[in-house]
Amino acid sequence: NAGVMQNPRHLVRRRGQEARLRCSPMKGHSHVYWYRQLPEEGLKFMVYLQKENIIDESGMPKERFSAEFPKEGPSILRIQQVVRGDSAAYFCASSPPEGTGPSNYGYTFGSGTRLTVV
Amino acid sequence: DQQVKQNSPSLSVQEGRISILNCDYTNSMFDYFLWYKKYPAEGPTFLISISSIKDKNEDGRFTVFLNKSAKHLSLHIVPSQPGDSAVYFCAARTALGAGSYQLTFGKGTKLSVIP
Numbered sequence: 001n002a003g004v005m006q007n008p009r010h011l012v013r014r015r016g017q018e019a020r021l022r023c024s025p026m027k028g029h030s031h032v033y034w035y036r037q038l039p040e041e042g043l044k045f046m047v048y049l050q051k052e053n054i055i056d057e058s059g060m061p062k063e064r065f066s067a068e069f070p071k072e073g074p075s076i077l078r079i080q081q082v083v084r085g086d087s088a089a090y091f092c093a094s095s096p097p098e099g100t101g102p103s104n105y106g107y108t109f110g111s112g113t114r115l116t117v118v
Numbered sequence: 119d120q121q122v123k124q125n126s127p128s129l130s131v132q133e134g135r136i137s138i139l140n141c142d143y144t145n146s147m148f149d150y151f152l153w154y155k156k157y158p159a160e161g162p163t164f165l166i167s168i169s170s171i172k173d174k175n176e177d178g179r180f181t182v183f184l185n186k187s188a189k190h191l192s193l194h195i196v197p198s199q200p201g202d203s204a205v206y207f208c209a210a211r212t213a214l215g216a217g218s219y220q221l222t223f224g225k226g227t228k229l230s231v232i233p
Contacts (some may be wrong), residue, residue: 004161031218042124042225043162043207048218055218091161095219106152106209106221109161 004029004110005074006092014114019079020087021113025094031055032075033107034067037089049075082117089114121145122210124224132232137195139227141208144189148210152221153182153193156205165206166193198231205229 005024012020025032034046045059049069060067064082070073079086093107123142131137141151147171154162166173168175168182168191181194195202208224 006161027200033220035223043223045220045222050212050218054215076121093161104213106150106154106164106167109154109163111159111161114159 004092004094004108006090008113008115009111010116013082014118015083018082019082019115019117021077021079021092021115022074022109023077023082023092023094024074024081025092026108029094029096029108031095031097032069033093033095034075034077035090035091035093037091037112039088043091046077057085078113082115084117087115087117120224122143122208122222122224124201124208124227126227127225128230128231129201130230131198133200134197137193137198137202137229138229139190139195139206139208139229141193141224142189143191143210145210145212145222146189147212149213149219149223150211151184151191152211153180154207154209154223156207156226162207182199195229198229200231200233203229203231 032049035043037043047060047067048056064080067080089112091112093109095107121144152167153165155165156162164178166180166182168184173184184191205226205228207226209221211219213219
């Protein structure tokens with residue numbers, strides 16, 4: 001019963017390159033959330049997706065950031081033309097549909113991807 | 119505009135004593151409140167939750183208290199153990215409808231339990 005899997009754990013990119021972060025939710029979970037944690041900050045909501053749909057992207061920066069959760073495969077958070085300020089820990093979380101299966105009323109988080117832009 | 123606030127960035131407690139972590143919120147529409155624990159280089163893990171219609175929930179050494187009139191909740195850990203040293207995030211849940219919901223997190227409180 002694997003948990004939420006994120007890869008890579010660490011990612012180093014030069015300014016201007018693209019970063020792709022992947023997230024496989026827990027088995028049976030159809031809701032995926034991406035959060036970003038900047039140094040000395042809390043967890044900031046970025047985007048909420050269900051299969052093939054973006055439900056809420058109110059926390060996504062307007063430019064360079066995009067997310068998808070295709071019918072098959074993991075969810076992808078894509079950052080184009082990275083800048084130093086994108087350096088952060090990016091966490092993915094998943095949850096089952098409300099009312100299905102055991103629930104702690106919250107999410108299960110992955111271990112995160114630490115992006116460093118040099 | 120921070121809807122969930124943890125005003126103490128850090129807290130140090132002696133082993134065996136009680137740790138009290140506080141959280142304030144502004145949105146009356148939150149339906150659940152949760153505490154997550156995070157070790158360095160790991161993702162947050164769920165600790166305990168409380169419904170907005172309750173005022174207390176207890177699980178072993180962990181108890182969460184909710185004061186709706188004050189829009190305040192607290193996490194009590196007793197007795198505190200060195201392994202409890204971690205960052206604790208308070209989170210509040212908003213139902214989005216159609217079985218969907220979103221968590222809003224505070225900035226976290228770093229707890230250090232001194233042996």
